[in-house]
Amino acid sequence: MTMMKAYARTAADSGEVRLLDVPLPNIGRDEVRVQVHAFGVGIHDRSFIPRGVAFPYPIGTEGAGTVAELGPQVTGVAVGDRVMFTTSLQPQGGAWAEYAAVRSDALVPLPAGLTFAQGAALPVAGKAALESLNALGLRRGQTLFVAGASGAIGSLVIGLAAAQGVRVAGSASAGNHAYMRGLGLELAVDYHEAEWPQQVRAWAGGGLDAALAIQPGTGSDSLKTVRDGGRVVTVSGDSAQVTPERGSTVQQIGHSPATQAKFAELVNSIASGDIGLVIENEYPFAEALAALKKTETRHARGSPWWCWTDAHRPRALFALPPAVGPQQQPVHTLVPPDLPVGRTEHLGVGGAAAAAATVRLQGQRVRGRVVAPRATRRLLAPEPAVMLGLVRAVKLCPVSS
Numbered sequence: 544m545t546m547m548k549a550y551a552r553t554a555a556d557s558g559e560v561r562l563l564d565v566p567l568p569n570i571g572r573d574e575v576r577v578q579v580h581a582f583g584v585g586i587h588d589r590s591f592i593p594r595g596v597a598f599p600y601p602i603g604t605e606g607a608g609t610v611a612e613l614g615p616q617v618t619g620v621a622v623g624d625r626v627m628f629t630t631s632l633q634p635q636g637g638a639w640a641e642y643a644a645v646r647s648d649a650l651v652p653l654p655a656g657l658t659f660a661q662g663a664a665l666p667v668a669g670k671a672a673l674e675s676l677n678a679l680g681l682r683r684g685q686t687l688f689v690a691g692a693s694g695a696i697g698s699l700v701i702g703l704a705a706a707q708g709v710r711v712a713g714s715a716s717a718g719n720h721a722y723m724r725g726l727g728l729e730l731a732v733d734y735h736e737a738e739w740p741q742q743v744r745a746w747a748g749g750g751l752d753a754a755l756a757i758q759p760g761t762g763s764d765s766l767k768t769v770r771d772g773g774r775v776v777t778v779s780g781d782s783a784q785v786t787p788e789r790g791s792t793v794q795q796i797g798h799s800p801a802t803q804a805k806f807a808e809l810v811n812s813i814a815s816g817d818i819g820l821v822i823e824n825e826y827p828f829a830e831a832l833a834a835l836k837k838t839e840t841r842h843a844r845g846s847p848w849w850c851w852t853d854a855h856r857p858r859a860l861f862a863l864p865p866a867v868g869p870q871q872q873p874v875h876t877l878v879p880p881d882l883p884v885g886r887t888e889h890l891g892v893g894g895a896a897a898a899a900a901t902v903r904l905q906g907q908r909v910r911g912r913v914v915a916p917r918a919t920r921r922l923l924a925p926e927p928a929v930m931l932g933l934v935r936a937v938k939l940c941p942v943s944s
Contacts, residue, residue, distance in 0.1 A: 549640030551599035582606035603637030607662030627662035656814035668695035683708030691758035
């Protein structure tokens with residue numbers, strides 16, 4: 544096999560991305576070739592292109608799969624190992640392909656409790672969330688505002704910060720507020736409302752200890768939410784555009800080699816169910832460009848992903864409708880891969896008490912349980928079971944065409 548399918552940028556002076564036949568990537572002495580089973584989609588995937596590369600250039604920054612070939616200097620990994628990885632600015636191309644060349648130090652083992660699709664959704668957002676929290680340096684009882692809180696990075700930051708005892712407020716469109724509260728957010732504000740900074744400051748009794756500006760251009764508004772002497776950390780590289788005031792500090796997140804080890808710990812926590820992983824939607828490979836276009840609107844929730852073939856199909860996703868009451872949060876969870884798809888089932892369940900429940904999906908019976916609102920923060924089912932929240936209907940979404 545010398546050729547493979549890949550979504551590739553066609554030219555340096557064009558943003559066009561097409562599905563093409565391209566050469567299989569060569570690997571260096573300290574690299575591995577990974578057979579890609581799933582890959583994540585990021586807002587910058589179309590534009591993260593190294594200088595001087597040949598076109599067409601396969602795009603993509605993160606994925607998961609199995610190791611297919613080793614460079615002669617690679618140790619600590621074997622052919623057939625399940626891994627997740629990053630491929631940002633690799634000269635041989637990125638993860639939106641059947642195979643990817645990956646530096647061995649960019650590999651992280653994929654635990655048995657996670658699917659390839661879950662692994663593909665984690666590397667970029669997970670590391671950014673960890674680096675953000677490291678830069679913020681908050682302690683239990685302190686307060687944090689997150690601008691752009693419903694995206695992949697923000698979702699993880701909310702859950703991780705809340706687990707550390709940090710009180711979190713965040714901004715997003717009104718339709719995402721219930722979702723964010725389900726992750727541990729205490730105050731949700733709508734950035735379309737002019738007075739939202741005042742709402743945040745009032746909630747914190749005059750200002751928060753720190754703010755995280757994830758989306759570009761949100762640093763200055765985030766600064767308005769912090770107390771005198773507070774801290775603003777930016778993710779999108781626009782810290783220089785924010786002028787500190789009232790004794791505050793503004794900085795860009797950094798990149799530390801220690802993050803790789805912390806990321807491996809985060810992955811294990813997600814695999815064990817201690818931390819929730821939210822994936823907004825699933826896309827067959829043929830619809831990858833549609834997923835990219837949605838992500839580029841900056842209105843995606845959680846981490847979109849899709850899978851390559853039915854042979855590597857992950858657990859499917861239950862997409863739940865809005866909750867039916869003010870205290871009832873929507874839940875996103877994962878179920879076994881052999882369930883039928885494309886049909887909405889009305890469950891007729893409710894009430895806050897935990898109880899056993901059986902769901903019938905096109906003649907198949909799946910044992911699950913109803914969970915109380917607080918328990919919905921553990922969104923990832925570590926076992927092949929259905930986790931039901933306080934909802935009225937679910938739809939099992941297709942993962943392949």
